[in-house]
Every structure is written in C-alpha cells, then in structure tokens.
Amino acid sequence: xxxxxxxxxxxxxxxxxxxxxxxxxxxxxxxxxxxxxxxxxxxxxxxxxxxxxxxxxxxxxxxxxxxxxxxxxxxxxxxxxxxxxxxxxxxxxxxxxxxxxxxxxxxxxxxxxxxxxxxxxxxxxxxxxxxxxxxxxxxxxxxxxxxxxxxxxxxxxxxxxxxxxxxxxxxxxxxxxxxxxxxxxxxxxxxxxxxxxxxxxxxxxxxxxxxxxxxxxxxxxxxxxxxxxxxxxxxxxxxxxxxxxxxxxxxxxxxxxxxxxxxxxxxxxxxxxxxxxxxxxxxxxxxxxxxxxxxxxxxxxxxxxxxxxxxxxxxxxxxxxxxxxxx
Amino acid sequence: xxxxxxxxxxxxxxxxxxxxxxxxxxxxxxxxxxxxxxxxxxxxxxxxxxxxxxxxxxxxxxxxxxxxxxxxxxxxxxxxxxxxxxxxxxxxxxxxxxxxxxxxxxxxxxxxxxxxxxxxxxxxxxxxxxxxxxxxxxxxxxxxxxxxxxxxxxxxxxxxxxxxxxxxxxxxxxxxxxxxxxxxxxxxxxxxxxxxxxxxxxxxxxxxxxxxxxxxxxxxxxxxxxxxxxxxxxxxxxxxxxxxxxxxxxxxxxxxxxxxxxxxxxxxxxxxx
Numbered sequence: 001x002x003x004x005x006x007x008x009x010x011x012x013x014x015x016x017x018x019x020x021x022x023x024x025x026x027x028x029x030x031x032x033x034x035x036x037x038x039x040x041x042x043x044x045x046x047x048x049x050x051x052x053x054x055x056x057x058x059x060x061x062x063x064x065x066x067x068x069x070x071x072x073x074x075x076x077x078x079x080x081x082x083x084x085x086x087x088x089x090x091x092x093x094x095x096x097x098x099x100x101x102x103x104x105x106x107x108x109x110x111x112x113x114x115x116x117x118x119x120x121x122x123x124x125x126x127x128x129x130x131x132x133x134x135x136x137x138x139x140x141x142x143x144x145x146x147x148x149x150x151x152x153x154x155x156x157x158x159x160x161x162x163x164x165x166x167x168x169x170x171x172x173x174x175x176x177x178x179x180x181x182x183x184x185x186x187x188x189x190x191x192x193x194x195x196x197x198x199x200x201x202x203x204x205x206x207x208x209x210x211x212x213x214x215x216x217x218x219x220x221x222x223x224x225x226x227x228x229x230x231x232x233x234x235x236x237x238x239x240x241x242x243x244x245x246x247x248x249x250x251x252x253x254x255x256x257x258x259x260x261x262x263x264x265x266x267x268x269x270x271x272x273x274x275x276x277x278x279x280x281x282x283x284x285x286x287x288x289x290x291x292x293x294x295x296x297x298x299x300x301x302x303x304x305x306x307x308x309x310x311x312x313x314x315x316x317x318x319x320x321x322x323x324x325x326x327x
Numbered sequence: 328x329x330x331x332x333x334x335x336x337x338x339x340x341x342x343x344x345x346x347x348x349x350x351x352x353x354x355x356x357x358x359x360x361x362x363x364x365x366x367x368x369x370x371x372x373x374x375x376x377x378x379x380x381x382x383x384x385x386x387x388x389x390x391x392x393x394x395x396x397x398x399x400x401x402x403x404x405x406x407x408x409x410x411x412x413x414x415x416x417x418x419x420x421x422x423x424x425x426x427x428x429x430x431x432x433x434x435x436x437x438x439x440x441x442x443x444x445x446x447x448x449x450x451x452x453x454x455x456x457x458x459x460x461x462x463x464x465x466x467x468x469x470x471x472x473x474x475x476x477x478x479x480x481x482x483x484x485x486x487x488x489x490x491x492x493x494x495x496x497x498x499x500x501x502x503x504x505x506x507x508x509x510x511x512x513x514x515x516x517x518x519x520x521x522x523x524x525x526x527x528x529x530x531x532x533x534x535x536x537x538x539x540x541x542x543x544x545x546x547x548x549x550x551x552x553x554x555x556x557x558x559x560x561x562x563x564x565x566x567x568x569x570x571x572x573x574x575x576x577x578x579x580x581x582x583x584x585x586x587x588x589x590x591x592x593x594x595x596x597x598x599x600x
Contacts, residue, residue, distance in 0.1 A: 243441070
C-alpha cells in the first residue's frame with residue numbers, strides 16, 4: 001500500500017477511499033430507520049443470510065459479475081424470511097432467537113459452500129467475504145487529478161465503485177421521496193395505517209433497501225462489518241440532533257468520516273509507525289466508527305454523558321438521553 | 328390486516344337495539360358479529376353495536392376487556408375473525424379521510440427524533456398524500472392546532488422532553504389536524520395532569536358542538552356521566568350500549584365487571600336507573 005504521493009494516491013488510495021465511503025453511506029442511510037424501529041439486527045441478518053446466495057449465484061453463473069450474485073442474494077433473503085417464519089411457527093421460539101438460528105446457519109452454509117467450491121481463490125474467497133476487500137480496488141487509468149473530469153477516463157471507473165455509487169443514489173432518492181412515509185410508519189404505525197400509509201408496505205420497502213445496501217457493500221466491507229455501518233453512523237447522529245432529517249444527514253457525515261479516518265488508520269498510520277504492511281481497511285473503519293460513537297456518547301452537547309451530568313447537577317432531569325422516555 | 332370475514336353465522340346474536348337514530352343519517356359506527364382472537368384466545372366475542380350519529384361515546388370495561396382491541400379492530404389494525412364494520416355507513420376503507428385515531432400514549436417511542444410540531448403535522452399526512460413533501464404552510468397549520476391545545480410554546484421541543492400530559496395534548500392536536508368526522512381515542516385521559524384534563528374535555532365538547540362523534544376508551548367510571556352522552560360497556564362481549572342516562576346502571580356495570588366492583592366504587596358514581 002502506498003504513501004501519500006500523487007499518482008499512487010490517485011490510482012490506489014482514491015478508489016479504495018471512494019469504495020469505503022460509498023459502502024458506509026449506502027448502509028448508514030437505511031440504518032437510521034432500522035435503528036429507530038429497533039430492527040438493527042435485520043441489517044446484520046441480511047448481510048449474513050445473503051452469503052450462500054452470492055456464492056451459489058457465482059457457482060451457477062461461473063462469473064463474478066453482479067447480476068447472478070445479486071439474484072442469488074435476493075433469493076437467499078427470500079428463503080431466509082420464509083425459513084424464519086416457518087421455524088418460528090414450528091418451534092414457538094421468540095423471533096430474535098429464530099433470526100439468530102436462521103442467519104448464522106445460512107451464513108455458515110455459505111462459508112462451507114465457499115470453502116468446498118471452485119470459488120476458492122477466485123474473486124470471493126472466505127477472507128474477503130468476511131472482512132471485505134477494499135484495498136483490492138485499483139483504478140489505473142487516471143494519471144492526474146484533471147483526468148477525473150475526462151469522460152473517457154470516468155467510463156473506466158471500476159465496476160464495484162460504479163455499482164455502489166448507483167446504489168447510494170437509488171437509496172438517497174428513495175429515502176428523500178418517501179421520507180414522510182418512513183417517518184410516520186416508523187414513529188406511529190397505527191396512525192399511519194389509519195391514514196392509508198401501509199406500514200407493511202413501507203417496512204418491506206425499507207428491508208429491500210437495506211438488503212440492497214448490504215449486498216452492494218458486501219464486496220467492500222465484508223459481511224461481518226456491514227452491521228457496524230448500519231448502526232454506528234445513525235447512533236452517532238442520534239446523539240447530536242432531535243430532528244429526523246438532520247439525523248439522516250449527520251449519519252451520512254459520520255459514515256464518510258468513519259470511512260476516511262478508517263482508511264487513514266489502516267493504510268497510512270502503520271507505515272508512519274514503520275510497520276511493513278497496512279491494516280485491514282474495513283476493520284479499521286468499524287473500529288473508528290465505534291470510537292466516534294464512544295466520543296459522542298461521552299461528549300455530545302446535549303445527550304452526552306458529560307452534558308447530562310452537568311445538567312443533572314443544575315436541575316435534575318432536564319435532558320434525557322435519546323434512549324429514555326421522559327414521563 | 329383487513330380480515331373481513333362473513334357475519335352470517337352470528338346475525339342471530341344482534342341483541343342491541345338501535346338507539347335514537349335518524350333514518351337518513353347513518354350511525355358513525357355500526358358493528359355486527361365482531362370477533363377478534365389473539366393467540367387462539369378470544370379478545371372480543373360476537374359484538375354487535377350501533378352508535379349514535381354524533382356526540383361523545385365512552386367505552387368502558389375492566390382491564391383486559393378488549394377496549395383497545397375493539398378500536399383497533401374497527402380501524403382494521405388487528406385482523407378480525409369475523410364480523411362487519413361500517414363507519415359512517417360505508418366500509419372503513421372508503422372513509423379513511425374522515426376517521427381520526429389517537430393511539431394510547433405508550434404505543435409510540437417518545438425518544439424518537441422529532442418535535443411536537445412534526446408530530447402534529449403527521450395528522451395532515453393523509454391529506455398531503457403519498458410522495459408529496461410536508462411544506463411550510465402545512466407546518467403553519469400544524470402550529471395552529473398546537474395552539475388549540477395550549478402547546479404552541481413547545482412546538483420545537485423534542486417530544487420525549489414533554490410531560491405525560493403535554494404529550495397527550497400533542498396527540499390531541501394531531502387528531503384535530505386530521506379534521507375527521509369520527510374520532511377513536513384510546514385512553515386520552517390516562518395519567519394526565521388536571522390542566523391537560525380540562526383542555527382535553529374542552530376539545531371534546533368543541534368536537535361535539537361541531538357535530539363530530541368521538542369514541543373514547545375511558546378508565547374513570549366517575550367522570551363518565553358528567554362528560555359523555557353515550558356509553559358502550561365491554562368485557563369481551565358487549566354488555567350494554569346506549570345513552571348514559573339509560574344504560575350506565577349499577578346492574579350493567581356489575582355484570583360487565585363480573586361483580587368485582589365494590590359497593591364503594593359504585594356509590595361514588597352518579598348512576599342512572
């Protein structure tokens with residue numbers, strides 16, 4: 001991995017950073033609503049459950065092209081939903097336990113198929129599936145910053161970056177368009193239903209968006225760390241605002257910040273410290289996102305631990321944490 | 328959600344007589360043979376009810392009597408095993424824009440990142456419609472409804488930082504924003520302070536004056552005869568329904584509460600009959 005000098009940065013670091021940022025943003029936007037609906041684990045479940053689908057899609061088509069893998073992922077998600085419902089009815093276990101059983105089993109099956117198949121050592125090996133492969137992205141065409149404005153060179157954008165960019169765009173447009181519907185069905189599904197905004201329909205749409213984000217980000221950050229991108233940026237943003245729209249915007253900012261600082265931590269810091277090789281970028285992103293969350297939990301202006309301590313000593317119970325209900 | 332079953336097998340059980348109805352105005356709510364089952368246990372059993380065309384209706388009954396379930400079943404929020412529901416003489420789906428709903432305060436997450444004004448504006452979403460954004464003039468309108476319940480000073484407060492009574496007033500303002508003809512309110516007076524209680528009763532009287540119908544799940548038997556025109560006494564089955572001065576009797580209440588009301592609890596009531 002290169003240091004920060006011109007051409008290397010453009011061809012090696014910039015594509016990796018773009019990929020990291022896009023993957024983080026794709027997950028963070030739907031993550032806001034998953035967290036507010038107390039369904040954060042759903043993002044994790046989806047990202048695990050799709051692994052066998054992606055692998056089987058790859059095996060059947062023999063290529064790592066997007067569509068067979070996306071189709072496989074979608075099919076796996078549908079199988080998972082049906083399995084969860086079936087096991088829940090037959091076993092009578094609570095749905096959290098059933099989700100845990102179904103998604104770890106399917107994930108493990110995916111790992112086994114992957115290990116036993118020709119998929120080994122090709123594009124998706126086990127390690128990449130787990131930890132992602134941000135650093136594997138290179139873009140050799142641009143030779144200078146100015147080339148980034150050249151349409152001919154832009155057309156050579158690596159497929160995984162272009163794909164994620166489209167996914168981010170789709171997610172952003174849909175969330176803006178259906179913002180009012182997402183807000184009311186998340187906050188008060190009962191009222192939403194009486195007003196004619198089907199909570200079931202909106203919920204299904206949201207799960208679909210989350211699945212799209214998980215599958216698209218899977219390549220980049222791997223399936224274990226997708227959950228960090230679904231949960232951390234929204235949780236960070238929730239500590240900084242009381243407005244839903246602002247929370248979504250801040251979660252995007254937090255996602256970008258986590259991706260950038262994660263990349264710096266993984267790619268440059270080890271070299272500055274004299275280590276021979278870089279860290280895993282996805283892992284570093286998850287760690288920095290966790291650290292950022294810890295910082296806002298302690299020091300956020302209103303909901304941070306410190307602010308609440310100070311407010312509490314002045315007049316008890318003025319500010320509550322975003323997790324508590326004043327009564 | 329819309330498990331509209333047949334009511335054929337239960338028509339024999341329509342035992343409540345229509346009350347004070349004008350032939351050409353349909354009742355706000357008409358239910359026949361309504362049965363709802365939760366986890367294989369019946370929550371509501373074969374309820375038939377015909378409401379007045381306007382006024383304030385209290386829905387009373389012991390804990391676990393299915394009062395909230397009754398509202399939810401009427402609104403199509405829980406599946407019905409059987410029974411037919413008509414609102415304003417039409418199937419519920421046809422008159423959506425004329426129906427208002429105030430869920431129990433505990434039904435929502437008050438730590439949600441939203442302000443009092445945003446919540447009131449939700450009452451306008453039905454009129455705004457799918458995919459259209461909330462605009463400035465919607466918020467201005469929401470602000471006026473917030474003023475109606477004396478909460479304009481709290482418009483920009485995050486809702487978790489309001490007291491229980493203030494939260495309930497925000498819910499009421501949201502209901503007003505719906506500009507509905509028929510309202511269903513689930514325990515709007517539970518756990519509220521005296522100031523909020525009087526605001527809520529003022530609003531209820533205003534809705535009555537404007538010819539609206541309000542169904543209120545109500546826990547406080549003492550205040551029924553003072554504030555409500557009609558009553559529906561439920562305990563899984565419907566025990567009595569009609570004008571308060573006719574059916575809010577010690578016998579009907581004792582029957583619905585399974586004789587569990589102490590004489591002291593009844594003696595404090597201004598009962599009819």
